[in-house]
Every structure is written in structure tokens, then in C-alpha cells.
Amino acid sequence: MSKNDLILPKDFPQLKNDTFLRAARGEETEHVPVWCMRQAGRYLPEFRESRAGKDFFETCQSPEACCELTLQPLRRFPFDAAIIFSDILVVPQAMGMDVQMVAGKGPTFPEPLKEPEDLQRLQVKVDTDKELGYVFRAITLTRHKIEGKVPLIGFSGAPWTLMSYMIEGGGSNTHSKAKRWLYQHPEASHMLLKMLTDVIVEYLLGQVAAGAQALQVFESHAGILGPAEFKEFSLPYLRDIARRVKDKLKEAGQDVPMIVFAKDAHYALEELSQSNYEVVGLDWTIDPLSARERTGGKVSLQGNMDPCALYAPKERISDIVKKMLEGFGTRGYIANLGHGVYPDMEPENIGAFVEAVHQHSKQMIKQI
Numbered sequence: 001m002s003k004n005d006l007i008l009p010k011d012f013p014q015l016k017n018d019t020f021l022r023a024a025r026g027e028e029t030e031h032v033p034v035w036c037m038r039q040a041g042r043y044l045p046e047f048r049e050s051r052a053g054k055d056f057f058e059t060c061q062s063p064e065a066c067c068e069l070t071l072q073p074l075r076r077f078p079f080d081a082a083i084i085f086s087d088i089l090v091v092p093q094a095m096g097m098d099v100q101m102v103a104g105k106g107p108t109f110p111e112p113l114k115e116p117e118d119l120q121r122l123q124v125k126v127d128t129d130k131e132l133g134y135v136f137r138a139i140t141l142t143r144h145k146i147e148g149k150v151p152l153i154g155f156s157g158a159p160w161t162l163m164s165y166m167i168e169g170g171g172s173n174t175h176s177k178a179k180r181w182l183y184q185h186p187e188a189s190h191m192l193l194k195m196l197t198d199v200i201v202e203y204l205l206g207q208v209a210a211g212a213q214a215l216q217v218f219e220s221h222a223g224i225l226g227p228a229e230f231k232e233f234s235l236p237y238l239r240d241i242a243r244r245v246k247d248k249l250k251e252a253g254q255d256v257p258m259i260v261f262a263k264d265a266h267y268a269l270e271e272l273s274q275s276n277y278e279v280v281g282l283d284w285t286i287d288p289l290s291a292r293e294r295t296g297g298k299v300s301l302q303g304n305m306d307p308c309a310l311y312a313p314k315e316r317i318s319d320i321v322k323k324m325l326e327g328f329g330t331r332g333y334i335a336n337l338g339h340g341v342y343p344d345m346e347p348e349n350i351g352a353f354v355e356a357v358h359q360h361s362k363q364m365i366k367q368i
């Protein structure tokens with residue numbers, strides 16, 4: 001028994017709305033489920049109030065705060081899933097790196113990896129219960145407090161995205177420091193990607209043990225790679241993560257749907273649909289119909305309204321949603337944005353987006 005099991009009982013309230021889980025598995029639903037990346041975020045006044053004056057990563061380390069922030073958007077909108085409030089950069093922290101959230105600048109690593117010998121600074125064998133137990137406790141607490149309203153999604157950053165942050169030391173336009181490694185130090189790059197993969201597999205399994213009912217892997221920096229580099233430095237690790245997590249869960253008689261979101265990796269859509277994930281998440285640069293054709297019904301799809309469409313008047317949002325639903329169809333589809341909600345967006349328009357998905361999809365399904 002891990003330490004994590006001792007904190008709270010795991011007899012969770014019964015799930016009342018499994019629409020999201022059914023859509024992930026390609027099963028029939030009464031409406032298309034919908035959630036938003038970054039649905040817990042600064043666009044909500046109650047989020048800004050809860051976060052005010054508190055350090056971002058300290059907030060991530062408080063299970064009570066994470067639980068509250070995860071539940072806030074559900075009190076306003078009838079989302080069909082919740083995603084645990086946390087961050088992808090807790091994994092580099094668990095491997096021994098210092099990461100700070102600097103106001104106005106974003107995540108910052110005071111001592112990024114510069115050369116291959118810096119890999120020696122990293123913790124190779126990470127005790128995820130010890131280093132990331134706070135995320136597991138947040139998930140368990142939230143599973144209780146959510147009262148079975150909707151499923152709870154756990155997540156991790158993918159190896160290449162985390163590697164690029166660890167080398168760049170923060171956000172970047174070119175990612176040239178991280179990409180230099182791929183061309184100058186391919187062996188060290190693979191070593192780092194492999195180290196990250198091992199930690200991520202344990203981390204995702206720990207999240208399921210704690211109560212996560214689905215998992216999303218964020219390859220947010222896929223688009224900075226070309227097709228050949230993606231095939232060498234991202235795809236094998238994405239596949240390995242899903243395979244290893246699924247094999248381990250199967251041994252335990254468990255099964256949770258997994259979503260891969262490789263932003264701007266339209267060139268790899270065929271490969272992504274054959275990568276052991278049930279769901280492929282899409283950014284807004286892909287046309288729904290062609291995404292369906294190229295993935296050949298092998299997977300469910302998630303996405304992909306341009307987040308900026310939320311700046312449009314409500315009627316226009318409704319029309320855009322209707323077109324999106326017609327493109328994807330209502331089966332094996334989870335509505336979402338093509339990336340996260342931005343801080344200056346109107347909460348009311350998020351509500352209009354959710355309502356439009358529910359309304360239009362109910363009508364469309366009735367007509368089938």
C-alpha cells in the first residue's frame with residue numbers, strides 16, 4: 001500500500017454523468033460531452049480571488065486549494081468533465097529542478113539544463129508518492145468533493161514538452177536551445193526523454209490509483225518540431241507512455257481512457273491515431289472533417305474550437321459550434337477548445353459555448 005492510500009478512503013461517490021467516458025470509448029451518448037482546457041483559470045473572478053497573493057506552486061501543493069479551483073468552473077457551467085488543477089512543471093520539480101512562476105513572465109527555471117553533463121543533476125529514480133503525493137491527495141480529495149457529478153481527468157506534460165522547458169528555462173518562441181540538443185546531442189536528448197518517460201508513467205499510474213478517471217498527455221510544444229523530429233523525439237515516447245500505463249492498469253483489472261494532445265502536430269495525425277490512445281485532441285488548425293477522414297474512425301476526437309472564437313457574440317459562438325459538430329459528427333467526439341481559455345475571456349461566453357454544444361448535439365442525435 002502506498003502512503004497515498006492512507007490519507008482518504010477510496011469509496012468514491014457513484015458517477016452520475018459518464019457521457020465523457022462513453023464518448024472517449026466511441027459509445028453512444030445523448031449529447032456531445034464538453035469541457036475546456038484551462039477551465040479552471042484566471043478568466044473566473046473566483047479563481048483570481050482564491051489565487052490572490054499566493055505562490056502558484058504552493059497553491060499546486062495544497063490539495064484543498066487544488067480541489068477548490070478544480071470545482072469552481074463546475075459550479076458555473078454544466079461541463080461534462082473536470083481536470084485536476086495542477087501544472088505540467090511539477091514533474092521537473094520532482095526530478096530536482098527549481099521552477100518558479102514569475103508574474104508577467106510565466107514559468108521560470110533559474111538553473112536550466114545547459115549541456116548533457118547537467119543531466120547528472122537530475123533525480124533518475126523518482127519516488128512519485130513522496131515527490132508528487134500532493135497531486136495524488138488533491139485527486140483523491142476532489143473525487144470525493146465532486147460527488148460523482150462528472151469524471152475527473154488527471155494529466156501530465158509529455159517528455160519533449162517538459163524537456164524543452166527544462167532546457168529553455170521558460171517560455172520561448174524558437175525553442176532553439178532545446179532544439180540544439182536534438183541536433184547536437186541526440187543521445188543525451190534520448191536519455192533525458194527516456195528519464196522523463198519513466199517518471200511520467202509512474203506519475204500517471206499514481207493519479208489513477210488516487211482516483212483519476214481519464215488521463216490527458218499534453219505535448220504542447222509538438223508544433224515546434226518538424227515531422228521527422230516529431231517521429232524521432234516525441235512519438236515513440238508518447239506511444240511508450242500509453243502502452244506502459246495501459247499494460248500496468250490491465251494487470252490491476254483497471255482501464256481508463258487516455259487522450260493525447262499534440263498541439264500543432266497536424267502532420268502526425270495518422271500516427272497519433274495509432275498510438276494506443278483512445279482519444280486524439282486537436283488544435284484549431286485542423287478541419288474537423290479532414291481530421292475524421294485521416295484518423296479513419298480508429299479513435300475518438302477532442303477539440304477544437306479556436307479559443308479566440310470565445311470573443312465573438314454568443315449567437316456567432318452557437319453557429320461556430322454547430323458547424324464544428326457537423327464536421328466531427330456526434331459519435332466518438334468530445335467538444336473542447338483547440339487550446340486553453342485565456343484570462344481575458346468572458347465567463348458568460350464559456351457558458352454559451354457549453355450550452356451550444358449540448359443543445360445542438362441533442363438535436364442532431366435525435367435526428368439520427
Ligand SMILES: Cc1c2[nH]c(c1CCC(=O)O)Cc1[nH]c(c(CCC(=O)O)c1C)Cc1[nH]c(c(CCC(=O)O)c1C)Cc1[nH]c(c(C)c1CCC(=O)O)C2
Pocket residue numbers: 036037038039040041042051056083084085086087088089101103104105106107155218220340
Ligand atoms: C504548457 C503548460 C503549462 N501548464 C500546462 C501546460 C500544458 C497545456 C498548455 O499547452 O497550455 C498544463 C496546465 N496548467 C494548468 C492546468 C490546470 C487544469 C486546466 O484547467 O486545464 C493544466 C492542465 C493550470 C495553470 N497553470 C498556469 C495557470 C495560470 C497562472 C495562475 O493561476 O497564476 C493555470 C491556471 C501557469 C502556467 N503553466 C504553464 C504556463 C505556460 C503557464 C502560464 C503562465 C502565465 O500565464 O503567466 C506551463
